Amino acid sequence: MxxxxxxxxxxxxxxxxxxxxxxxxxxxxxxxxxxxxxxxxxxxxxxxxxNPFARSLRENKSKTIAVVMPERMSSFFSKVIDGIEEVTHQHGYHLLIYSTHEDVEREKKIVNLLMNGRADAIVMSVSSQTSDISHLARLHERGFPLIFFDRICDNIPTTKFITNDYESAFEGTKHLIQQGCKKIAFLMLSKELSITKERYRGYLDALKAAGLSPTPSLQVTCAHEEEKNIEAIRTLLLSEDRPDGLLSSVEKLALATYHAVKRTDIKIPEDLKIISFFSNLSIAGLLTPALTTITQPAFTIGEECAKLLMKKLTKPRQPDLPNQVISLPSKLTIRSSTVVYN
Amino acid sequence: MxxxxxxxxxxxxxxxxxxxxxxxxxxxxxxxxxxxxxxxxxxxxxxxxxNPFARSLRENKSKTIAVVMPERMSSFFSKVIDGIEEVTHQHGYHLLIYSTHEDVEREKKIVNLLMNGRADAIVMSVSSQTSDISHLARLHERGFPLIFFDRICDNIPTTKFITNDYESAFEGTKHLIQQGCKKIAFLMLSKELSITKERYRGYLDALKAAGLSPTPSLQVTCAHEEEKNIEAIRTLLLSEDRPDGLLSSVEKLALATYHAVKRTDIKIPEDLKIISFFSNLSIAGLLTPALTTITQPAFTIGEECAKLLMKKLTKPRQPDLPNQVISLPSKLTIRSSTVVYN
DNA sequence: TATTATTTCGCAAACGTTTCCGTATTTTAA
DNA sequence: TTAAAATACGGAAACGTTTGCGAAATAATA
CATH class of the missing domain: 1.10.260.40 (lambda repressor-like DNA-binding domains)
Incomplete structure (x- = not known):
């Protein structure tokens, strides 16, 4: 060379x-x-x-930001990164991208690798396994610019971008109830996750507001392997106490649910109404029946993360990233999976 | 910090x-x-x-490889990158990832930025607009390690990883013919693309082998905007010379076709049989009817790219990347979109 | 014991920038 | 006309590593 x-x-x-x-x-x-x-x-x-390294060495900055996310095969994360890239690219910044594959050990390894200054900042969404956050706390205590999106760490005082998870889940559940559902299931990845906590809270409060009492057997925590999830959901759907409505807190569990339903003779929406947090709008409309979705503004979230970072990194003397949670509204789109036409 | x-x-x-x-x-x-x-x-x-920059400056290598691809919202590219990351991560390498958004100007800009040594190698899939390849040729002439996957540049003498595009398209078309199709449409992104050339050739040869003559009006070149594509496909499906079979050379055009079909009263597979190059297997099974797919070994492609690069970059005195095209077989999975059950 | 090898370590240069100084030249002010 | 100030540039240090070379100290050989 x-x-x-x-x-x-x-x-x-x-x-x-x-x-x-x-x-x-x-x-x-x-x-x-x-x-x-x-x-x-x-x-x-x-x-x-x-030579970028000579410059970085001298100036002590890399014009690079790192993105750490739990998985790559996700329209949500893809769109967030598109949003990030859109603004960082304009500032001549480069993007190092890491997938933890929902593995907290891998997440720790990546974060530790990043502590040496290879990137000027990290924007991340934690893995579903992450409960011990010492690796992230250490990073932040060192003054390393760190911001979260979607799956955030509440205990770390920095800026976080989320959607109105509580309200969206509340509205989604309310919509199911209005459609006549009495026994509504809730699908989640991990109880540790900020998003499941909030969405779960919205779900519970909507039930309560309607005078419905939550059923523990209808709240299922899923794993990483798709096939296992499908079977778990299938047994839920065929159980004694089978649900007539279902709220999935993440996209891939909605897909797993459709797979599970295909293995039964359950009819959507007649027997089961489904709503899900879902970012791949094109696919949502192609499912049969079309899926009612709660769509997060993924691209905008990425843009906002990057804008904040660019401001912090390119202006001369900027304050620390403020400790606040910025919520961008999701959008509920009602499709055929929750309404029965007569 | x-x-x-x-x-x-x-x-x-x-x-x-x-x-x-x-x-x-x-x-x-x-x-x-x-x-x-x-x-x-x-x-x-x-x-x-x-300090990574001091080390990079001294050793003249960055332990970073750059991936340049046309779009991020694609299960194929996501899986390729997962494969790349899987092996580079084991060697302590980092991944800079760029999306060109099918824009050749952006591709040039990125490639030029990469010429300064920020990455030790580039693995890329060219944009659908790319016909002038001088930016890539210059890179390679400088001795910069560069390998292609999927959408390759034939004229640049380096290693390229593809799937057996010709054979897969041939087999796919043959399958449609065997199912009784007489008028088979072909959907593509750009005639410049290596993959459309090969797949188109396979399509044509399969027609010829069956004694069918190709119809120009059935071969449609699509654009970047989904809505436009859907309408273009819809007019194709409603045209005088409407097809009874359809081969889509890329995933997103298959989805567009399903959308287009939804806007007509055409029945799949009775009126129209569909087959597509498609990487998102989970989705393929959820479409109605389930889509017959040609699936590329995306993850393996990524792995092989990375293995070759790691060998080149980590061993002491390695030869240049050989000028050869390595083909990994795709897999045809027949689902309901091409077979009529009586 | 004298000489040579071997082991173990330090000094200093080098990678390619940016920037703190200093300085020569020109312009402005007194 | 002289002093001060502004302009335009060069020398050299610094960023934090790695590594060629030299040099002690120890061990092995004659």
Whole structure:
């Protein structure tokens, strides 16, 4: 790999010192317009590309931000990253992306690797296994810019972007009740997760508001393997106390539910009404019947995360990331999975 | 951001020189076991993390590889990256990920940014707009390790990983013909793309082998916006010369086709049989009717790309990446969208 | 015992930037 | 006309590693 010309060679070609050339390229006021022109044109001619590591070493910043998320095969996370990239790209920042595969050990390993300054900031969504947050707390205590989205860590005082999980789950459950459901199941990934806590709370409160009492057997915690989830849901659907409505707190459990239903003779929405947090709108409309969804503004969440970080990282003296939870509203879209047409 | 201890401070704490400490941590033979122990334990105690930029600057490598792909919201690309990450992670490599959004200008910009050595290698799948490949050729001529997958550049002499596109399309088309289709449509993204060329060739040859002649109006090139694609496909389906079978060369056009069908009273598979290159198996089974798919070994493709790169980058004196096309077989899975049960 | 090898470590250069200084030249003010 | 100030640039240090080279100290050989 021939690394092209460096600053010294460029300077020699111009019969100038490296410092002058550096300043000229960085548009310093100390350099005359005449030499700036000459330097810039010669730099273009020789296709000079500054070495990013020399620069990072000197300036102690990498123009890189790291994104840590639990899984890649998810329209929600894909859209969030698209949103992040949209704004970081405009600022010339690069994106290091890591998937923890819902494995907290892997998450710890990644976070520890990131402590050496390879990235200027981390934006993350924790794994469903994450209960011990010491690795994240340490990072934050060191002053490392860290922000959360969706699956947040409440105990770490920094900025978090979420959706109105409680309200959305409340409204979704209320919608099921209005459609006549009496026994509503709740599907979740892990009770540790901030999003399941909030969504669960919304679910319970909606039940209570309607005078319905929650049934423990209808609240099922799922695992990572799809096939296991499908079978677990299937046994739920065929159980003594089978539900007539179902709220899934994440996208992939809604898909698992559709798979489970296919293995029974249950009819949606007649026998079972389904609603889910779901980001892949195109797919939602193609399911049979079309799925009623609570859609998070994934792209916007990514954008907002990145905007905040860019402000923090590119402006001279910025305060720490404020300890606040910013909630962007989700949108309930009613489709055929929850309404029976006569 | 307090950057922790550096080598010099660690050495001072140990009353050793930085060079000795560096060698001890890198397990050099010149250092006694006794001091190695001491150094390592002190390094752990002080949580020493080597500065990656200093190291990169000195060693002229970044332990980072860049992945450039056309879109993120795609189960195929997500799985490829999962495969890449799986092996690079084991070697301590990091992943910079870029989406071109099918925009060749953006692709050029990204590639040019990458020329400065920020990554040790690039693995990419070109955008559907890419016809001028000078930016990629320049990169390769400089000796920069570059490999392609799926959407490859034939003219650039390096290693490319693909699936048996021709054979798969041939088999898929043949399957449609066997199911009684006479007028088979072909959906593609761009005629420039290596994958559409190969798949189109397989499609044509299968037609020819069955004595069917291709109809130009049945071969539609789609764009980037989903809604436009849906309408284009819908007019195709309602046209004078409407198809009775359809082969989609990419996943998202199959989904668009299902959307288009929903806007007509066409019945799948009775009126129209559909088959598609498709990576999201879970979804394929949930579509109504379930979609017959040609599934590429996405994860394996990613793994193979990364294995080759790791070999090239971690072993001392490796030859250039050989100019060859490595083909991994796709798998045809027949589902309800192509067979009529009586 | 004298010489040579071997082991173990330190000094200093190098990677390619940016920036703190210093300085020569020109311009402005007194 | 002279002193002060502004302009334009160069020298060298610094960022934190790795590594070539030299040099003690110890061990092995003659």
């Amino acid at each position: 021939s690394t092209g010309v460096n600053l010294k060679e460029l300077a020699a070609e111009l019969k100038l010192s490296p410092s002058t050339v550096s300043r000229a390229l960085n548009d310093s006021y100390e350099i005359s317009e005449a030499t700036k022109k000459k330097v810039v044109s010669m730099a273009e001619k020789l296709n000079y590309q500054p | 307090s950057t922790g201890v550096n080598l010099k401070e660690l050495a001072a704490e140990l009353k050793l020189s930085p060079s000795t400490v560096s060698r001890a941590l890198n397990d050099s033979y010149e250092i006694s076991e006794a001091t190695k122990k001491k150094v390592v334990s002190m390094a752990e105690k002080l949580n020493y993390q080597p």
